[in-house]
Amino acid sequence: MVIKDSSEYNTPVFPFTAIVGQEEMKLALQLNVIDPKIGGVMIMGDRGTGKSTTIRALADLLPEIEIVKNDPFNSHKSDFDLMSNEIKIAIQNNETIETELLKIPMVDLPLGATEDRVCGTIDIEKALTEGIKAFEPGLLAKANRGILYVDEVNLLDDHLVDILLDSAASGWNTVEREGISIRHPARFVLVGSGNPEEGELRPQLLDRFGMHAEIRTVKDPKLRVKVVEERTSFDKAPDVWIENYEQQQQQLRDKIVAAQNLLPNVELNYDLRIKISEVCSQLDVDGLRGDIVTNRAAKAYAAYNERTNVTIKDIEKVITLCLRHRLRKDPLESIDSGDKVSKIFKEIFEIED
CATH class of the missing domain: 3.40.50.300 (P-loop containing nucleotide triphosphate hydrolases)
Incomplete structure (x- = not known):
């Protein structure tokens, strides 16, 4: 056996x-x-x-990532921001670094x-x-x-x-x-x-x-009913399900990796950045974290859609996700559903309903 x-x-x-x-x-x-x-x-x-x-x-x-073998921090072999001090010292001493792939x-x-x-x-x-x-x-x-x-x-x-x-x-x-x-x-x-x-x-x-x-x-x-049936059939034959969806999984995997590679080249023009900050200001969002996150998310969404320039549609898609939880000043208030963010966004970006 x-x-x-x-x-x-x-x-x-x-x-x-x-x-x-x-x-x-x-x-x-x-x-x-x-x-x-x-x-x-x-x-x-x-x-x-x-x-x-x-x-x-x-x-x-x-996709799997390449890490330094037997390293408890999943250190990157060349990016200093993603490696432990021990690996940095080993590289500086010209030691051979073995790597392996990890999920x-x-x-x-x-x-x-x-x-x-x-x-x-x-x-x-x-x-x-x-x-x-x-x-x-x-x-x-x-x-x-x-x-x-x-x-x-x-x-x-x-x-x-x-x-x-x-x-x-x-x-x-x-x-x-x-x-x-x-x-x-x-x-x-x-x-x-x-x-x-x-x-x-x-x-x-x-x-x-x-x-x-x-x-x-x-x-x-x-x-x-569809959700329940799909979950039940997956539990009965998971291998068949995983095989059936492998092509779609690989397509999405490739799309995410392509977006990660494209992201450094994505531009968000000055006028759009001004309008994002205007939305944050009108919503009385504390600090600048809301502005920064919305900028980043809009760029990521543009990269996801294989574009190097952010559009108003990209910003509209992500801005509620980035700002709705920043409007609550009082711990007893509930979080805005997104209607308030959407209303101010449309006013500032001059979008008709």
Whole structure:
């Protein structure tokens, strides 16, 4: 009897291109993969609407990345912003660097996670007795160059949310214990999800997420039946389903990679940038994060559609996702559905209904 390697028994993942509806969530996730500097996605919606399924499907869709072999931080072989200090030193010493291909890391952060589990820990005793920095990497190290998913992020301790958002924004994680400091790359797409009935995030934390997608339970009975039937048939024969959708999956994979490569060449002209900032100003959006994210998202959307110049249509497609969660000043207010953003956008960009 031949015993197979346990790695061969991967849990089948529902294909991203087979997911019905939830266009807002799918678009926000894809744009963040094209440009991780958008700053992540907050997905708020009813229970059982496929949030986790969609995020896992996206991670499974993306192409493999090349990492330095046996490196706990998934270090890049040549990009200094994506490699650990040990690899930098090895390169400077002209050491041979072996690489391997790895599926895009998809890290689930459990609700009960401690700061040490998230950030990593330093073995103080080992550091003092043996004179070496004994670092045990955490989830942020594992998520480098991948996706970090936090379900029920609105129930997570605010302090931990702050740490996640700081790492996502800076691309680095710093751990300090007893005067010993370790810094490593932690560049990932942060995806948070939650149910508004269980409470919203504080406005200050919500503002730090690049985009905010709302999802609702499908009301149309025929569409509901279609979703249930598709999920049931996938569970019965996942291999057949994955094979049937492989061509569509590959087409979307190629489209995302092409958009990532095209993104540095995408231009957003000055007049459109002025109007984006005018929208943010009229909506009384605090700070400049809204302006920056809208600019980035519009460029990513143009690249996704194989264009090097951003159009008004591109901005219209992303602006609600980028601004609606920045309008709430009072923690007791609910998040705008997007009507207010859309109204001001049409006024400033002089678009007729």
